[in-house]
Amino acid sequence: MGIELILFYIFAVILIFASTMVVIVRNPVFAVLFLVLAFFTSSVLWIMLEAEFLAITLVLVYVGAVMVLFLFVVMMLDINLAPLKEGFIKYLPVGVLVGFIIAVEIILVVGPGNFGLDKVADPVGHAADYSNTKELGRVLYTKYMYPFEIAAVILLVAIIAAISLTLRKGRQTKYIKPEDQVSVRKEDRIRIVKMKSGE
């Protein structure tokens, strides 16, 4: 067994462990941290597949930016988790059973019996001067221009959706306008009531 295979198995196990923990852990902050771990280990797997650019982007963009935002949001929100966990134990046996059956079936199909080296040729590694980033840049704006543009439109729709769903019009803070304050006259504010003196 080569060193690559050992590394693959180590990181694959960590990845599966981390992804499971994201779902089952009670504290949402821990869930986000486990998600960070899952992203990190999958980026290691990508590096082993010689997809360095994607791996680095995953760490920089997801771990560095998106997950930090996530962490802030999760910390700010005050979610009562008890109702969310209701019925967890009740549905657990069925869920585990279905998940187990699906996992076994998938392993039977995508295992070495159908995807072994005798079926699919061993991928050839690239030379040392091969630049993943350069190759991606070469095709991204040429061969894949059309899907790239569509992806841009999808992001635009996401922005429109996010803004139109969250933007609330109208003033929500009660601040004071100094220019109105200085122009206030006595007559606007004070009402003089004539009263009879005490008898």
Add this chain to the structure above:
Amino acid sequence: MNFQIPDFVPAIPEIFVLSMACLILVIDLFVKQENRFFTYLLSQLTLVVAAVLTLYVFSGKEIFTFENMFVSDNMSSVLKIFIYLITSICFLYSRKYLIEQKFFRGEFFVLGLFGVLGMMIMVSAHSFLTVYLGLELLSLSLYAMVALRRDSIPASEAAMKYFVLGAIASGMLLYGMSILYGAAGTLDLGEIASYLSGQHGEMDVITAFGLVFIVVGLAFKLGAVPFHMWIPDVYHGAPTPVTLYLGTAPKIAAFAMAMRLLVDGLQPLHGQWQDMLIILAILSMAIGNIVAIAQTNLKRMLAYSTIAHIGFLLLGIQTGNSEGYSASMFYIIVYSLMSLGGFGMIILLSRTGFEADKIEDFKGLNDRNPWYAFIMLVLMFSMAGVPPTLGFYAKLSIIQSLISVEMVWLAVIAVLFSIIGAFYYLRIIKTMYFEKAIDTTPIHSNFDMRVVISINGLAILALGLYPSALMNLCIASI
């Protein structure tokens, strides 16, 4: 590396719709609420010009561009024209409701146009990548449109359910695509088809495995049983114009997606997906028609009727020959026109602060307005498949295609379930004609809506008398 500038001409309609959607988005920012009509008018103009452009670039040939990721053929042109037509009528119907419910916002039209762009991309896709991206563009616009009414709790709930289930379905579809990519080493649908017909049983298990996930993803998006759970809740919870939009044109796009994936890409696996589609079709017709009987809400009833119609649609696709495909195409176009009218009637009867989405709201419609009752009668007869309406010919052509491939047993099942389905459509007619009206408020509507909904209903009757024109169009485009 050689790179040639791709031919942009076949994609001019897409480019135009995208530019206009962005333009309307910006213009809408500077338009005052009382001039919001301008946004609506621009959106309608976009659809009309896009239709003209689609006709202009139509050449009758199959043209590939953008490295074979984009295809323009007869089917894509015809379906695009119907998508513009149906979306345009949908915007027209929506305007009345949006104004009355104080909900006349530019985002509705902008997101609607982006959804149209997503549908166009799906219709013209010739690669797994473009199918998926078009689908995501459409779905994302739809999620946002369902949630657009923030203060409505049912709408938020519907949006959440739709979003979560839609994301799972996309995941399924992507997983299936990635497995097939792993086997074939390409994302191009044409190359996948030639790979699959070239290999004889070597990677059978893998391709079948990928196929299962693709069919599940498709069934989710079409709303076939057992992947239908989101449909009733989303149709019920969403604001009626959004339900109208969601239940009409995207169905045509979903049909196109099924055709592109199963026929253009996976035709060599026909023997395998045929069985899956038959099961989905029978279950959909059974659950859709039987559960619809128990509904008291019209939007929910129409949602279950959609599920039943999707079952019929799948029957046509599973035959695996061009007769079946053109029958399905005919069916989905007819279905979109009928549900356009059906949801349009709900909007027509609604007024400020009142939603006519319960069946009892149609009580005595004949006394209140005989003409609207007649239009609804035609629509319901057509959905039930009563001659001489268009819905009858749609069902007939599917059943003919089944008999021509000697699947008489399936045809019998289809007829049996349509008879069960006829009950709940006829119940609406009974409610309109033989029951006393509870609500006698006069029905107000704009002039354009009255005219178009009348044309909508009469077209279903008139095209039912001369179905050959639309049918020939569908045969020619497959």
